[in-house]
Amino acid sequence: MAVCVISLSALGLGIHHQFQETAATLGKYSVKLAVANDRQEQCIYDAIRSRLPKGAPIYVPDYAHGREVRVNDLATLWAVPQARITTAKWVVSLVRGKECEGLSLKVRRG
Numbered sequence: 244m245a246v247c248v249i250s251l252s253a254l255g256l257g258i259h260h261q262f263q264e265t266a267a268t269l270g271k272y273s274v275k276l277a278v279a280n281d282r283q284e285q286c287i288y289d290a291i292r293s294r295l296p297k298g299a300p301i302y303v304p305d306y307a308h309g310r311e312v313r314v315n316d317l318a319t320l321w322a323v324p325q326a327r328i329t330t331a332k333w334v335v336s337l338v339r340g341k342e343c344e345g346l347s348l349k350v351r352r353g
Contacts, residue, residue: 299322302328
């Protein structure tokens with residue numbers, strides 16, 4: 244009997260936690276943040292397509308404070324990220340700016 248009560252209590256707490264998590268994910272603030280993030284990523288992707296030739300070998304420096312992963316991911320459909328700067332013709336990074344909701348794409352010849 245005790246095992247049954249403990250199991251049901253654990254199940255009830257798990258369900259309650261899931262409801263709280265779902266409510267937080269679908270809350271006004273979370274949705275607003277997700278929409279802003281999507282808009283920013285679309286802006287970065289559009290900037291990559293407008294400033295780089297299709298298939299361009301690019302290098303994204305590590306000093307981008309975690310943003311290099313975003314640039315590599317967004318550029319992959321248009322450009323070809325390189326592991327070394329010596330094989331790239333372009334250097335691309337995200338910097339603070341007004342272009343894409345607080346960020347701007349910086350592109351220079353490599």
